[in-house]
Each structure stands twice: as C-alpha cells, then as structure tokens.
Amino acid sequence: MARKTKAEAAATREALLDAAEDIFLEKGVARTSLEQIARHAGMTRGAVYWHFKNKCDLFQAMLLRVRMPFEELAEEANNSGLANDPLSAIREACRQGFSRLEQPRYQRVHAILIHHCEVFGDIDPLAMQNEIAEETLVALTGYFAHAADMGLLRQGLSSEIAAGLFQSMLGGLFHDWLRNHQRFSLIERGTALVDAQLSLMRA
Amino acid sequence: MARKTKAEAAATREALLDAAEDIFLEKGVARTSLEQIARHAGMTRGAVYWHFKNKCDLFQAMLLRVRMPFEELAEEANNSGLANDPLSAIREACRQGFSRLEQPRYQRVHAILIHHCEVFGDIDPLAMQNEIAEETLVALTGYFAHAADMGLLRQGLSSEIAAGLFQSMLGGLFHDWLRNHQRFSLIERGTALVDAQLSLMRA
DNA sequence: AAGAATACATACACGAGTGTATGGAAAGTG
DNA sequence: CACTTTCCATACACTCGTGTATGTATTCTT
Known part of the structure; x- marks a missing residue:
C-alpha cells in the first residue's frame, strides 16, 4: 500500500479507535483481537501496529479521547x-x-x-x-x-x-x-x- | 494417577472451584487459563476436564455455589x-x-x-x-x-x-x-x- | 527532482491455550 | 475375586493471536 497524507493517516487512526469502541463494547476487550478491529475499520493489522504499540496502547488512546x-x-x-x-x-x-x-x-x-x-x-x-x-x-x-x-x-x-x-x-x-x-x-x-x-x- | 474415593473426588471438585474463585478474582476470568486453576488446586488440567466440560461450565458451577x-x-x-x-x-x-x-x-x-x-x-x-x-x-x-x-x-x-x-x-x-x-x-x-x-x- | 521518511499491507515465526486421546491404578460392584 | 468403572495424569495435534520483519508506493523535504 501507498503512503497517505498526514490528514488521511490521522483519519485512519481515528477510524481504528472508532472500530475499537464498537467491538470492545460488543464483545468485551479481552475477546476482541486486533485483527477484528482492523477489519472493522477497513484496514489490516499493519495499520494498527503502525499507529499503536499494542492492544494496551490502543486502549489507552481510546480512553484519552474522553475525559472522566x-x-x-x-x-x-x-x-x-x-x-x-x-x-x-x-x-x-x-x-x-x-x-x-x-x-x-x-x-x-x-x-x-x-x-x-x-x-x-x-x-x-x-x-x-x-x-x-x-x-x-x-x-x-x-x-x-x-x-x-x-x-x-x-x-x-x-x-x-x-x-x-x-x-x-x-x-x-x-x-x-x-x-x-x-x-x-x-x-x-x-x-x-x-x-x-x-x-x-x-x- | 490412581482413582480416588467418591468423597475425595468431590473434594477435588470443590478445590478446583475454590482455586477458580481465587484466580478469577486476582487476574480476571478471561486472563486465567485452566492450567493455572488446576495448578493452584494441586491438580492438572486432566482433573478440570474430567469434572467440567470447559471453562464456561466451570464458571457456571462456581456461580451455582452461591445464590443471588x-x-x-x-x-x-x-x-x-x-x-x-x-x-x-x-x-x-x-x-x-x-x-x-x-x-x-x-x-x-x-x-x-x-x-x-x-x-x-x-x-x-x-x-x-x-x-x-x-x-x-x-x-x-x-x-x-x-x-x-x-x-x-x-x-x-x-x-x-x-x-x-x-x-x-x-x-x-x-x-x-x-x-x-x-x-x-x-x-x-x-x-x-x-x-x-x-x-x-x-x- | 532525487533521496529520505511515511503509512500502510503482507508474510512469517513463535508461544500460549484448548480439546481430545490414551494410559493406568485404585475403587466399586456382583 | 475378577471385572468394570472411575478419577486423574500425560501426551499430542491444532487453532488463534501476537509481534516483527520485509516490501512498497507515495508523500514530504530541500
């Protein structure tokens, strides 16, 4: 795949977090794989591992989008x-x-x-x-x-x-x-x- | 291993459920393996699969020991x-x-x-x-x-x-x-x- | 415009956990 | 006292998910 512009990259990052919210809510955090999240966002696991270190890092990023x-x-x-x-x-x-x-x-x-x-x-x-x-x-x-x-x-x-x-x-x-x-x-x-x-x- | 008396078998079943309570509470249900439960009870996974069909069945049995x-x-x-x-x-x-x-x-x-x-x-x-x-x-x-x-x-x-x-x-x-x-x-x-x-x- | 960095996709190696199959020794049963 | 059943350990095959390595087209830099 080709590289995208900075704005597009930021958009895929947001899309990954949106997908994570959806599937975490549906199946629970432990039972969802990074593959499922990526597919639900129209990406592959490569995109996930580019934007986030691992599942825990993605979870923290998801939390940072809202405040308590x-x-x-x-x-x-x-x-x-x-x-x-x-x-x-x-x-x-x-x-x-x-x-x-x-x-x-x-x-x-x-x-x-x-x-x-x-x-x-x-x-x-x-x-x-x-x-x-x-x-x-x-x-x-x-x-x-x-x-x-x-x-x-x-x-x-x-x-x-x-x-x-x-x-x-x-x-x-x-x-x-x-x-x-x-x-x-x-x-x-x-x-x-x-x-x-x-x-x-x-x- | 040798077969045990009926009372002993029932005791190991209770010990497995006790161990499950301990480790479920400590690590969460999803992150605990049947191996960990068996070892904490001094058994192997063979005992677990003899007394219970799988992890979900063991979980239900644990719930049955208390009533709402x-x-x-x-x-x-x-x-x-x-x-x-x-x-x-x-x-x-x-x-x-x-x-x-x-x-x-x-x-x-x-x-x-x-x-x-x-x-x-x-x-x-x-x-x-x-x-x-x-x-x-x-x-x-x-x-x-x-x-x-x-x-x-x-x-x-x-x-x-x-x-x-x-x-x-x-x-x-x-x-x-x-x-x-x-x-x-x-x-x-x-x-x-x-x-x-x-x-x-x-x- | 040419090299460097980016934003992914693809491929591969690895471990962890599961389910099942097999074995065996003692307990029940008649 | 044979003989079956029970209770559990051990061993094996298999799947699933992870982390990383590599490829690559494009964008950014200067």
Missing part, C-alpha cells in the same frame, strides 16, 4: 458561581455530567471501562473507578458541609452521611444506565432522582 | 411478619442481604461477576445484573407503594421515585464495596445509609 465525567463534575462544580447555594451547585454539576455522558462516545467508552473490560495490562479499571469515587465523595462532602454550615440541611442529617447517600445514588444510577442506556434517558431520570434526593435533604 | 442474594432478600422480606411496617421490612431485608454478602464466598463470587468478567460464552453477566436490578426495583416499588397507602411516606414523595432512589443507592453501595471490600464494613455502612435514607423518606 466525575472529574469534570468536580471541576464544573467549582467553577459554577453558586458557592452561596451549594445544593444548587451540586444539582447543576450533576446535570452537566449527565449531558456529557449522553454523548455517544462518552457513553460507549465508559460502558467499556465499567462493564466490558477486566484488569488489563497496566490499566486497572477498578483503581480508576476507586479514584473517581473517592474524588466525588470528597467534593460532595465539602459541598454538603458548606450547606450544613448555612443551615440548609435537614436536622439530624450529617454532611458525611448526606455525601455518602448522594454518591452511592449517583454511582448506582450510572451503573444501571451504562448497562443498557436505551432503557431510559440519563438526563431525565437523573435530574428527577437528584431533585428528589436534594428535596428530601433540604431543611 | 436479592432473590432471597425479597423472599425473606416477604416471610418476615413485618407487613404492617413496610419500611422496617425493607430495612431488615437489606440487613439480611448485607450479612449474606459479607460471607467470603458470596463476596468473592459477586465481585468476580460484577467487576472481573466480561461477556463470556453463553453467560452474560450484564443480563444477570439487569434481571437482579429489575427484580429489586419491582419489589421495592411494591413495598413503598404499600407504605404510601399507609401514609408513611413524606408528602410529595411518590413510591416510584422512592423505590428508584433506594435501588440506585443500594446498587452504588454494592459496587463500591465489591470494588474493595477491606475499605469498610458493608453491614455497618450499609445500615447507616439505609437508616438515613429511610429516615429522610418517612413522614
């Missing part, structure tokens, strides 16, 4: 100027995260990470999930503590328990939705649950 | 004579499930099912999780509807939303705990969260 939603959730919660209303800040951060995850690429990659890959090379999805969960819990605890100081929380509800309840609820919702996203809309059901939970927690 | 806690959770919640207090019935059913899952074998097998195996042969772990989640949601909806009829729920809180919140919270808690169970006690944290959530929901 919870990280952005924490970021955007900090950036939102609602520091005087921490509970509303939590709500808006959740809605931001929901709409991010509804984008097909985000949804597919996260579904692969959480439900379709095992420990794999030097990538440990469970460790990544643990980090994300811990970050989320810390961020939520801060916001609920702030809310408690302002007297916004129902009496008898500590900020630690509130943060734990909220984080578990969010995690369960994400797992449910990623398992089969066509059953319900994440934004609709997510905001309904978030609003209900915050309403229960408000003084 | 949610099914039994619902059963025992029905059997408990707390029909006049649905919220307390939910609490007790959850505590039953927590103590079940704290048993090492239950914890290990469920951690494997949820976090350490992909789609695999004719076994689809995600489908199993979907079934369990659906059953749980239906059961919870029934109990919360009963509670709503009795006026036990806070006004403005529908039984569907209450069930959704509770199921997501339970699911998130399970995923968190199964990811690394040494971080906290499921019974302690679980009952704390369940009590807090039910307290928020009570009228």
Whole structure:
C-alpha cells in the first residue's frame, strides 16, 4: 500500500479507535483481537501496529479521547458561581455530567471501562473507578458541609452521611444506565432522582 | 494417577472451584487459563476436564455455589411478619442481604461477576445484573407503594421515585464495596445509609 | 527532482491455550 | 475375586493471536 497524507493517516487512526469502541463494547476487550478491529475499520493489522504499540496502547488512546465525567463534575462544580447555594451547585454539576455522558462516545467508552473490560495490562479499571469515587465523595462532602454550615440541611442529617447517600445514588444510577442506556434517558431520570434526593435533604 | 474415593473426588471438585474463585478474582476470568486453576488446586488440567466440560461450565458451577442474594432478600422480606411496617421490612431485608454478602464466598463470587468478567460464552453477566436490578426495583416499588397507602411516606414523595432512589443507592453501595471490600464494613455502612435514607423518606 | 521518511499491507515465526486421546491404578460392584 | 468403572495424569495435534520483519508506493523535504 501507498503512503497517505498526514490528514488521511490521522483519519485512519481515528477510524481504528472508532472500530475499537464498537467491538470492545460488543464483545468485551479481552475477546476482541486486533485483527477484528482492523477489519472493522477497513484496514489490516499493519495499520494498527503502525499507529499503536499494542492492544494496551490502543486502549489507552481510546480512553484519552474522553475525559472522566466525575472529574469534570468536580471541576464544573467549582467553577459554577453558586458557592452561596451549594445544593444548587451540586444539582447543576450533576446535570452537566449527565449531558456529557449522553454523548455517544462518552457513553460507549465508559460502558467499556465499567462493564466490558477486566484488569488489563497496566490499566486497572477498578483503581480508576476507586479514584473517581473517592474524588466525588470528597467534593460532595465539602459541598454538603458548606450547606450544613448555612443551615440548609435537614436536622439530624450529617454532611458525611448526606455525601455518602448522594454518591452511592449517583454511582448506582450510572451503573444501571451504562448497562443498557436505551432503557431510559440519563438526563431525565437523573435530574428527577437528584431533585428528589436534594428535596428530601433540604431543611 | 490412581482413582480416588467418591468423597475425595468431590473434594477435588470443590478445590478446583475454590482455586477458580481465587484466580478469577486476582487476574480476571478471561486472563486465567485452566492450567493455572488446576495448578493452584494441586491438580492438572486432566482433573478440570474430567469434572467440567470447559471453562464456561466451570464458571457456571462456581456461580451455582452461591445464590443471588436479592432473590432471597425479597423472599425473606416477604416471610418476615413485618407487613404492617413496610419500611422496617425493607430495612431488615437489606440487613439480611448485607450479612449474606459479607460471607467470603458470596463476596468473592459477586465481585468476580460484577467487576472481573466480561461477556463470556453463553453467560452474560450484564443480563444477570439487569434481571437482579429489575427484580429489586419491582419489589421495592411494591413495598413503598404499600407504605404510601399507609401514609408513611413524606408528602410529595411518590413510591416510584422512592423505590428508584433506594435501588440506585443500594446498587452504588454494592459496587463500591465489591470494588474493595477491606475499605469498610458493608453491614455497618450499609445500615447507616439505609437508616438515613429511610429516615429522610418517612413522614 | 532525487533521496529520505511515511503509512500502510503482507508474510512469517513463535508461544500460549484448548480439546481430545490414551494410559493406568485404585475403587466399586456382583 | 475378577471385572468394570472411575478419577486423574500425560501426551499430542491444532487453532488463534501476537509481534516483527520485509516490501512498497507515495508523500514530504530541500
């Protein structure tokens, strides 16, 4: 085969990553070969080994195309100027995260990470999930503590328990939705649950 | 090798399943070979292929040694004579499930099912999780509807939303705990969260 | 415009894992 | 006490996937 222009080469690289998303999601990471990925992108294994060192490298490249939603959730919660209303800040951060995850690429990659890959090379999805969960819990605890100081929380509800309840609820919702996203809309059901939970927690 | 007595043969079968639990949990299902399982049990692959048809059959046999806690959770919640207090019935059913899952074998097998195996042969772990989640949601909806009829729920809180919140919270808690169970006690944290959530929901 | 680098396709060697076939010694069975 | 069956080890053939080496037409460089 002949050499292609730089733009074409970049396009085949993206096509390989797209194909990897498709087949990883369908068959799981461990059960898919580089041959299957290449064929699904209309290429051969030669293209894969030119653009990526091996399967693990390709997997990492696939992850780099999306950012973790919870990280952005924490970021955007900090950036939102609602520091005087921490509970509303939590709500808006959740809605931001929901709409991010509804984008097909985000949804597919996260579904692969959480439900379709095992420990794999030097990538440990469970460790990544643990980090994300811990970050989320810390961020939520801060916001609920702030809310408690302002007297916004129902009496008898500590900020630690509130943060734990909220984080578990969010995690369960994400797992449910990623398992089969066509059953319900994440934004609709997510905001309904978030609003209900915050309403229960408000003084 | 020589033939062993029936009891000894059954013991080696259990030893093979124990070894499978260990290595599946450590390395993931896809990355473990039958050779590794056999060696970890002090046997060879001949023993594995005598007791099981293949890897998928061994996996199913491993699953059969534990039963789904949610099914039994619902059963025992029905059997408990707390029909006049649905919220307390939910609490007790959850505590039953927590103590079940704290048993090492239950914890290990469920951690494997949820976090350490992909789609695999004719076994689809995600489908199993979907079934369990659906059953749980239906059961919870029934109990919360009963509670709503009795006026036990806070006004403005529908039984569907209450069930959704509770199921997501339970699911998130399970995923968190199964990811690394040494971080906290499921019974302690679980009952704390369940009590807090039910307290928020009570009228 | 000529050499060098690029972007793949093709071909090959290699190991790892699987499934099966065979062997054999002890346990059950009558 | 023969005789069959059981329980497992060993050995072999086979497939699948990987990694690398090589070829090659084209694009980029100067």
